[in-house]
Amino acid sequence: MMQRTMNMTNSDLETTGRTSDPMSEVTSFRGLETRSVHAWFGKHHALAGVSLRFPERTVTGLIGPSGCGKSTFIRLLNRMHEFIPSAAMAGSVLLNGSDIYDPSEDPAMIRLKVGMVFQKPNPFPAMSIRENVLAGIKLAHLKRDNHDDIVEQCLTRAGLWKEVKDRLDASGGSLSGGQQQRLCIARSLAVEPQVLLMDEPCSALDPGSTLRIEETIKELAEKITVIIVTHNMQQASRVSDFCAFFLTDGGPGYLVEADSTRKMFTNPSDPRTADYVQGKFG
């Protein structure tokens, strides 16, 4: 099986000049890392042996045909996989060096650090725009006193502030689809996650909204790690620093190739990757 581990010594990363604790630098990799992760739904083996590294403050695009386990993989990264009754997994997922599946870890705390934006916009209908942004803080019992600042800051980072600043008390359901999705992004940002997972966030949106969200993703990458599942090749090439290509041969999905986006789209090592990114199948 072909598994390549992403090259983390990327020159772009070095130049960001992050200052960090020298102790952890020695012992662990900063960011998210998976080590031969498998996933099952009942007897069905959905994902086999994926090892990947997502360095801090990068955008990684997960590409591949439908049913190859991308969404399953992304849901493993913040322990949303376990909500499916028959689900099982193997391997380990490390966030800054510690295994999130360790029995001592609290899944709610993991999900606070690794946020998620879903394919369908899902703002809370009973809450106003403002309450939606603050929902995570209330739900997770976080202590914050500058609520107005958080609302403005998160909506600005999600590229929605200008459009809604005069109607923060309107229902979240009154926004258009694209605005709702950006509201969901703002909601995820309010709890200050270290990693943001996005499961096809633009699949239900028009080109204009898609563009706004892509700009948002690029801005987010200055502070946090973004992992995005997408079926849109142009989108992957526009927003991501790294790409990972998943495939299935009828059995479990697996990782074919992972590399910098430029290499994946211009000179991939595997012919199947080349065929896929050029639109020859999938």
Place this chain on the structure above:
Amino acid sequence: MSTVVQSPDQSKVEPQRPWAVKRVVRATNGLRLAVFAVIAAGITLVTPLANADGWALAFLLVNLAWTLATAARLGAKERRDAIVRVVVSSLAFLAFVPWLSIFVSTALKGYKGLYPGYLFNDMRITSYDDELTFGGVGHAVVGSLIMVAIATILTLPLGILSGIYLTEIRGRLTFLVRFIVQSMAGVPSVVAGLFIFATVVQSMGRYSGLAGGVALAVLMLPTVSRTAEEVLKLVPDDLRSAGYALGARQWRTALMVVLPTVRAGLTTAAILGVARVIGETAPLLLTSLNTNGFVWNPIGGTLGSLPTYIFAMFMYGSEYSVARAWSGSIVLLALVLFFFLLARRLGGRNERRTRVGVGKAASTSAGTK
């Protein structure tokens, strides 16, 4: 074909509704139905058909006859269409007949006893035989509301919690809980009353409004719990996932995301439960009995209520007391109707608000309505 438009059309155009029925046609149809209604009323006078249900049947027959007569000049397809239409709408109308019949006969028999003081007076110094301009049903309304309030306070948290257990937690006992709640719906109300008599009434040593409220709660719980479960099932899983993905624990998500989303539905559940038990008579005869005067203390002793008022008045059997029973029935029907309308109103308004959202749009849509 190629077109380029620089700016939107500026010419004045009146909005029209080409699909709407013409006003003249609507007026003649209305006039025809009014004439038929009068004819039907005439038929009830000269034939064995009588009362509201007789009139409704006569009205249907006249309509059917008219359709058959005019259908003769139509083509085969149109004729079939016209006949099917009148049969279907007649059957729909027929479903209203029992409902209409109950309302009309209650109103006809009970209106004599209604006077402005009827809702505010009691029967403490008025005997059942007195003129209908004395006494009233105020004490019974108060008693009914007290007991229904007790039942609601007991039932609502239990019903919502069992709904949450069945839809959110989905624990190992889901099947058992659902089975017990549903079989509780089949408990005859007199048995529920007997059970509360044997427990609450006998341990307290006296009849009381509290016992009545508890008996009503036993009957109300299945309705509330069932409706709450149905309503909670409608909450999309997306919202729960969104809550979990924000680092919320399950109970927190249920409390702060799922419940507020269905606030309107849960209000409806409570009100449907109230409407279900407000007319219960048998359990109250065994637990709270009846009084003739205002009682405000739910644990002090017997407490009047509308159903037991009606029951007592009817059992007394004199001309005026039976008339009082019918007047009490009007008040009871009005209360049930009020609760149903309230349920619809509360359920409907919140739905519209979440759909339309923006305050301005919501107020204009309410204004045009």
